[in-house]
Amino acid sequence: MSTVCLFVIGCSANNAPAIDKNNSLSSSEIQKITFYSKSLEQEKKMNVYLPKGYSSEIQYPVLYLIHGYSGDETDWIPGLGIDQAADKLIEAGKIVPLIMVSPELDNSYGINSAQTYSVMNPGDPNSIYNGMYEDYLYKDVIEYVDSHYSTLAKRESRYIGGMSMGGFISLHTAFLHSDMFSKVGGHSPALFMNDWSATGGENGLKSFLYPTETVRETRDPLILAQNLDLSKMKVYLDCGDQDAFKFYEGSEELYSILKAKGVSVEYHLNEGKHNDDYWKSMIDNYLQFYAGK
Numbered sequence: 013m014s015t016v017c018l019f020v021i022g023c024s025a026n027n028a029p030a031i032d033k034n035n036s037l038s039s040s041e042i043q044k045i046t047f048y049s050k051s052l053e054q055e056k057k058m059n060v061y062l063p064k065g066y067s068s069e070i071q072y073p074v075l076y077l078i079h080g081y082s083g084d085e086t087d088w089i090p091g092l093g094i095d096q097a098a099d100k101l102i103e104a105g106k107i108v109p110l111i112m113v114s115p116e117l118d119n120s121y122g123i124n125s126a127q128t129y130s131v132m133n134p135g136d137p138n139s140i141y142n143g144m145y146e147d148y149l150y151k152d153v154i155e156y157v158d159s160h161y162s163t164l165a166k167r168e169s170r171y172i173g174g175m176s177m178g179g180f181i182s183l184h185t186a187f188l189h190s191d192m193f194s195k196v197g198g199h200s201p202a203l204f205m206n207d208w209s210a211t212g213g214e215n216g217l218k219s220f221l222y223p224t225e226t227v228r229e230t231r232d233p234l235i236l237a238q239n240l241d242l243s244k245m246k247v248y249l250d251c252g253d254q255d256a257f258k259f260y261e262g263s264e265e266l267y268s269i270l271k272a273k274g275v276s277v278e279y280h281l282n283e284g285k286h287n288d289d290y291w292k293s294m295i296d297n298y299l300q301f302y303a304g305k
Contacts, residue, residue, distance in 0.1 A: 037066040040099050042089055047156055051147035052129045058153065059089040060161070061112035063102055070109075071164045074157060075302050076149075077114040078122070078174030078181045081202075082137050085116040087175075092288060097295045098303075107303035111161055115153045120145040121202075121221055122181030123231055140220050149181070150189050171302045173197025173248070175291050176259075183233035183247075183266070190245055195302055197248040199294065200255055200286050203234060203262025210257055234262065237269045247277040248301045250294060252284030259286065 043060040063072070077088040088094050089112060101107040118131075118141035129143035158165040172193050174182040179201025186196035204211075204218070211217035222228035229235050249267055251260040260281055267279035280297070284290030 037062060037064055040064045040095060041066070042095060049148045049152045051144040051152050054129055056116050056148070057085045058113055058115040059085045060157070061089050061095045061098065063109040063111070064099065065109065068162045071162050072109060072111045073169035073171065073303060074111045074113060074163050076153070076172040077112055078117055078172065078178030079114065080174070080176035080178050081119050085114045088114040092292045092295060094295050094299070098299055101296065101299055106305065107299050108305060110303045111157070111163060113153070113157055115149065117145065117149065117178070117181060119177070121177060122146055122149055122185055123221070125220065146185065150185055150192060154192070167192050167194050169194070171195040173199060173298065173302065175199040176286065177202050180233065184231060184236070186245065187233055187236040187240055187242060190240070190242055194244065195246045195248070197298060197301060198263065198266070199291055199298065200251045200259050201249065201263060202257070203259060203266055205261055205265070207258070234266055234269065237266055242270065242273070242275050245275060247275060248298070249277065250280040250282060252286060252290045253281055254284060255286040257286055
């Protein structure tokens with residue numbers, strides 16, 4: 013596997029210069045991209061995995077992988093080794109060759125929290141980020157990928173999943189934009205019931221994420237699942253049974269809601285904690301859900 017750095021500075025996803033697609037790669041490749049987001053008016057990063065044999069003559073499904081709180085675009089690719097796992101599963105014929113994209117989402121929860129980008133406490137790795145992050149993800153990132161790589165640019169071949177905060181972002185984004193995604197995964201997803209004690213209490217994360225009940229109805233994946241038509245969506249939920257945030261409670265609730273509505277959903281409560289060791293142990297299962305033959 014090779015790693016290539018490609019910097020697209022000061023350009024929008026619409027007019028960024030074309031990237032060399034390296035026809036028929038002899039081995040899989042990770043490309044480190046920097047591009048300009050119109051929604052955030054900021055340069056942002058993403059890591060892109062291209063499978064062995066990648067060619068601009070073939071179109072590929074795309075899996076978007078979203079990191080957790082205080083993470084970045086390197087957490088999935090190559091952090092959890094999902095690139096190596098994909099190599100092996102593709103070689104074994106268990107999954108189809110695919111492109112994987114892990115964009116930088118900061119500590120944003122992937123919501124449109126403010127018209128203007130800002131960092132609440134600059135220099136603090138745990139600081140909340142404000143901005144039009146939902147638009148950034150479903151508009152800018154996807155537009156960039158579809159315009160620079162040989163993708164199957166349709167909902168049937170576009171998937172999204174993430175761990176912890178990234179699970180929230182993935183479910184929130186896919187449910188609100190079910191015309192763009194056919195599969196979504198929440199891996200130990202940050203689905204909050206009504207216990208905010210581990211996240212600063214009523215004046216902590218809750219005040220950012222759900223400042224009012226009216227806003228909550230437009231953001232909470234549990235409520236969105238109740239209210240939206242997700243009949244064409246396939247959903248994968250999982251969590252460790254020793255998850256310190258007890259996100260298995262929200263996962264079980266979401267599973268029950270979706271199951272009652274006839275949505276194609278699976279839920280796996282596995283042995284493990286809320287950490288990289290757990291997610292890494294599940295990667296083959298995740299990939300076979302998204303891209304299994």
